Amino acid sequence: MKKSIFLLLLLQFFFISAQDHLSGLNTSKRVGLLNVSNNPAELSNLSSKYEVNLFSVSAIVSNNIVGFNDIVDGENLEDLLFKGNGRVNFRVDSEIYGPGFAMRLKKWSFGFNTKGYIKASVVDVNPSLGDAILNQAIQSIGGATTIKNDYNQRLNGTTWGEVGLSVARNLYATDTKKLSAGVTLKLLFPGSYANFGVGQFSGTITNNTDKQTITDANANLNFAYSGNLANSFVDFSDYSRSVFGGLNGVAADFGINYQWKSKDKEEYKLNLGAAVKNIGKMTFKSDNNSSINYELDITGSEVLDLNKFNNIESLQGIEEILIKEGFLTKTDGGNADFKVNLPAVFTGYADVKVISKFYLTLYTQQKLNDNGKNDQIITQNVVSVTPRLSFKNFELFSSWADNEISGTTGGFGLRICGFYLGSSSILTALSSDTKQADFYLGFQYGLR
Template sequence: MIMKKIIFLFLLLNSTAFFAQDHFSGISTSKRIGVLNGTINPAELANLTSKVEVHVFALSTTVANNKIGFSDLTGDTNLEELIFVGSEPANLRLDVEILGPSAAFRYKNWGFAVSSKAYGKLNLVDIDVNIGDAISNGGLNSLLNSTTLNGNYNQRLNGTTYGELGFSAGRNLWETENYKLNGGATIKLLFPGSYANFGADQMNGTITTVAGSSYLSNTNATLNIAYSGNLGNSFSDFDSYSDSVFGGLNGIGVDFGANFSIKDSDPDKGYKFNSGLSVRNIGSMTFKDDNNSSTNYALVIQGNESLDLGQFDGVDSLQEVEQILIDSGFLTSTSSNSDFKVKLPTVLNAYADVRLIPTLYVSLFWQQKLNDDNLNDQVTTQNTFTVTPRFSLKNFEVFSPWTQNEISGFNGGIGFRAGGFFVGSGSVITTLINDSKHADFYFGFRFGIGKS
């Protein structure tokens, strides 16, 4: 099931850089309000710090897992064994977000923005450790020669790339001397690039290990095998993601948001309190390509028959996985489509930023996914809750985000902003002082023209 090379990719990224949890953690709620804030909540565009904001570039990358800690990277333990230890399903998330050239401006009570984004996602969702161990390690972690599978959920290997062009507007709806209320919306034109999904739902069966080889028998499961573009040919090759980010226009998404703030009597000091609520990524995109395929199968292995799981060790293509299973004679197609829709990762975001003293702020940020990661034909995301204390001057900020992440647990990091340049990590502190299962890094540059 393509497992080995995915794990190698995860380990390579984890050992060469630090990567981010909720994207742009800490800087996205900065009091210097620009395009980045507008991507979290379009209502913030009515609060732009500058008359014109030019966003040049920003990159945020997330890696999270629930098995491998930072100390494991420096030890002698076989890391492929560690990812499939215990009884809890294995989860990995690699999530890259690029905010490309973008611009925003204020006009009277309105704020407008045009933004460009690119996404790359690689996810392992609730993989049964017994199956992963049998394929990658020949069942080395199994204490018994026979293991019973009783999966009552959908295990997924999922990869996605797509681009986005957003058109946003925010407007002041109500304002007094002390208070301000804004609303906003974004329409996103979606450019699906490449997609791959392997889902194994309600898998029940037996894995038997003999002389280092593992076999699957007495099995029933519902499979979904879907792919489009480069990811059908190579699921774990980085070039398959970077070469296929923007496809043709074939989808629409929308964001909605509201923003409430308590103003300071001195406009130069900004606000005393700023808060927002938004629903993001409502919509879907249709993948179309010459090699497109989305097929649902019934996997049935009965009697004395068995499937040699060693056939999948090192396999790097969903097309090859599908062909091996078809050749085994254990698959029956139940439905098939050449083009298919994939839902965006819809989330609810809520945040509040409070000024304690003139230069010290504390913000709370909550992200709650509204989709079920176990369902096929959708892009996954993560639930997070972040607390960020921040020392803030006009042209300089230092902040330290502390996040509870549903996959990797508790993480803490640090970042700073100097003028329009910012750089940070949501987990570098816990990575260095604790056995963190999360690592991250982000940076970017933007500049403003004129005082709002």
Template sequence: MKKILLFLSLLVFNLSIAQEHYSGINISRRVGILNSSFNPAELTNLSNTYEVNVFNTSLNVSNNKVSFGDIVSSDEDIEDLIFDGDEAANMRLDLLVNGPAFAMKYKKWAFGISTNAVAKANIIDVDVNLGEALTNSGINSIAGITGVNTQYNQKINAATWGEIGLSLARDLYETDKYKFSAGTNLRLLFPSSFTNFAADKFNGSIVNVGGDLSLTDTQANLNIAYSGPIADGFTDADNFNDFFSSGINGYAIDLGVNFKIKSEDNNPKDYKLNSGIAVKNIGSMTFKSDNNISNNYNLNISDTQFLDLNQFEDVDNVRDIEQLLLNSGYLTKTSDESDFTIKLPTLFTAYADLKVAKRFYVSAFTQQKLVDDSDNDFSTTQNSITLTPRFSGENYEIYVPLSDNEISGFTGGFGFRLGGFFMGSGSILTAMIDDTKQADVYLGFRIGF
């Protein structure tokens, strides 16, 4: 169990990788397939008649506990820092790879086809005392008996899947000054791997006797689910590399509209204002691997019984955790499924990019969840708001995204574009000049003609 909880924290620092993908470049003046992934209506604004996406990737991690300054200045282990204080521990990891893609516009229409690979891993609302006990990182801080009483759902989960996207957009209204368009994107999903360990309404006592930790007088509702390679090991990065191994077992729909105020010289590659709204991730996917399982249990330990927590310290997958709990005799199964469905976190996105002066633009972007993703049948993300001043010519851009994120708070970044190549980070400035609980990097290359 220690390895599972520690895996996400190590990724924060070893991968050096924020939740909003492509922060700052996602509503670039050079409109391409990347823009349409945030709002499919943007396809009709393609800067070129045809575009080929070669490769884009974005790695994102944020947490609410550990900063770079903590790592540099503290002698404590990472897991000690994660479970320090009273606030529940949260961490989000997101990997997005945009593979080969093609888009074109024809008169009032635009079309696109894209390929994507996604990996997510999360620590969600884990009680610090329970986290310390399960990792044995807080043996010294857990003295005697420590009570844990949470009325929310604590989760550790991860998922990988592949996508093929089919996009369509059309200009609905256009004059010399204004343009209004709408678009949709249908994403066919290839669910590959999933794991979830959740403890809802956990109420119990942790006992420390000479470093031997145990759980007593405890009740909780548990969900233990796994499918695909991640079931064999949560801490092996190779288990997160499988994206298209299964067939099409899900879908997601994105819907968007775009409004543009054209430039005075009617330059199709410029504007006074470009804005839009979209609803994304309307859909779900079903996992059907050979090792599929999703079990719900009641955990019930009386005040005269004790569950040894030390035995979970070196366990690195939820299947072994489940077996140890079953061997203890404290679990009662309430339901089970061989195939299970995971809903995507439906998002509302809105943005506006305003031309303030020649080559100088300021944009605002937000993404907000429309669903409660605390349930076990949801993949999760986080809310964010970003303000980006940008100096932009036709073949270059320099920009500074400034964001407020649900998990990690304020971040400042930097990025640039030269032609079809771009590279940036939504948090590099705060990492250099201030403590930050977030780090990210992205890059990509596309060709327009």
């Protein structure tokens, strides 16, 4: 396989755009469409009768091996990623919010939003196997390594767009208490998809003077691709050109919210919320669609020369070489439409007024599906705490999180009227070379 075939994509994406998106901002006391994206029940708490979102961009690069400085430097990144002993996870995750509108009407509230997603992931890759395939360098010349894994390793890329239609209602309200529920129906527009799954791999990798080889190998392989990512998944343009496809899927978010307000009703003492998000799936359809499962079998004197994958830029190219060499046996699937599960999560939060204008938010995101499944879009577990100083037209906050992939991160953000920007990892990046880099910015405003 072409050296850095997937990592080059990740780096290109990082430098032009930089998985808890909008951490700290999506639980702001100033409630807008970003809060609704986190929990549809928050639609009942809109800060203005009418809310408009113009744009928002949030992007994250996270991994469990190399630090921020190594990512920015870019020197020998492939070597650094695959020189450890643990499974390698490296992910790029971006969300782009388009125009959106919401309004309150007595006990009811309504809204819509538009959104695009670009995701690329290296999931649980064995460092020895990754080093051999991407770098063609394992141990010393003449060295051999035997690998036996009981899990699925994946390279995955996905783009899609969505239009969300939200409704919420006050279920119970007094002068100081309010209980609300909401739902968002999402119309899904799948763009492009690529997945290379290597499950239950066992084999021996040998580094000879002239070539790198795999012998005595067995694995369950999944090749799935659709749209632009069928032909290439190296360049960022392969992703950005195909965020919105045709309407081919639906999903839903369900949420509930409780507020305990002060007697002046201007500030709450406690804001509790919980939601189940992204319950649904989408179908990828294109002329070059394919999703096939194979058994890889290299036995006896058979040898797979990894040099054959040099300059290959697509999953289809890898698949064709393995078929030509006679190492693949089809087990199921074919050139047909296939379904992919959205990254379903549970989110819960408590925003507590500590003293006047000072709040503390506790937040968690827990994934509901298995990232190891080939038909699953990736997400991660997150727990965070965010102290915030909140005024009507100004807000300053600092989010600190424990992320499943990148570990501990800390950053800060601010809101001035409707404009906001921030990073959930900038403080730890500057002080301790964190394994995550991210940023977000955007603009929303309210009309009475």
